Amino acid sequence: MAQIISAVQRKGGVGKSTTLICLAAKFAKDGAKVLIIDTDMQQTCVKWEAKKECGVDVTPHTDDETLLELINFTTISYDVILIDTAGYQSAMAVYAMSASDLVLVPTPASEPDAEGAVKTIRHIKNVTANNVKQPVIRAIFTDVDKNTTITEAVLSQLNASGVEAVSTPIWHRTGFKEVHSTGGLPTGSALSALHQFLGAMQVDGLLTYYDNIFKEAS
Ligand SMILES: Nc1ncnc2c1ncn2[C@@H]1O[C@H](COP(=O)(O)OP(=O)(O)OP(=O)(O)O)[C@@H](O)[C@H]1O
Ligand SMILES: [Mg+2]
Numbered sequence: 001m002a003q004i005i006s007a008v009q010r011k012g013g014v015g016k017s018t019t020l021i022c023l024a025a026k027f028a029k030d031g032a033k034v035l036i037i038d039t040d041m042q043q044t045c046v047k048w049e050a051k052k053e054c055g056v057d058v059t060p061h062t063d064d065e066t067l068l069e070l071i072n073f074t075t076i077s078y079d080v081i082l083i084d085t086a087g088y089q090s091a092m093a094v095y096a097m098s099a100s101d102l103v104l105v106p107t108p109a110s111e112p113d114a115e116g117a118v119k120t121i122r123h124i125k126n127v128t129a130n131n132v133k134q135p136v137i138r139a140i141f142t143d144v145d146k147n148t149t150i151t152e153a154v155l156s157q158l159n160a161s162g163v164e165a166v167s168t169p170i171w172h173r174t175g176f177k178e179v180h181s182t183g184g185l186p187t188g189s190a191l192s193a194l195h196q197f198l199g200a201m202q203v204d205g206l207l208t209y210y211d212n213i214f215k216e217a218s
Helices: 016-029 044-051 064-077 091-099 111-128 150-160 174-182 188-203 208-217
Strands: 003-007 034-038 056-060 080-084 102-107 136-141
Touching (some): 136 150
Parallel strands (some): 102 136
């Protein structure tokens, strides 16, 4: 059974697609069988995959009524299924969060984006409150400039609202922009930033694929 991970935010342009494709490429490099379901009409993930084969399957899927069917049908064949979304109040986003084990809510280090994250997380909790299984929800900091101190202010804003966040941000690196043109994994300092972020997610026990590998090895 695959771990289902989606990225959702009421604000656009916060790094949903970029984060998911980089995670997907890294999971695949580490031996995972990975599927991205791209529910966004912009098809950012589909276009990324078309640039370079890197062992990630990407399927466009814009029919909200059959999303759960697709997940049920494919979960047996993959270790991780990532769902990229557009917006957050669509039926598609509601289905995506309801089906997820983990919902990532990306936020750049700015107060409006953090406010968007807080509202999104409140919405996800409301939508999934009566589900048999509630997803784990984490805010993640994206596109963060190392030279700014605003991250601290934004973090306290999230903490004050009871929002849990992955402690290590995804730093601002041009390599993350380049993946949309090159396909595959980011390189150089963007790859290092991705590794740091992934390490923090592993420490928090958020990634079932790695947890299972460690269990098998020990
Ligand atoms: N860590 C980062 N460093 C540098 N640029 C980044 C980083 N993360 C995202 N970006 C850039 O920010 C822009 C928006 O990212 P992305 O398309 O992933 O956001 P999105 O939330 O999926 O947007 P949309 O709402 O349009 O689907 C892109 O140009 C992307 O390359
Ligand atoms: Mg996107």
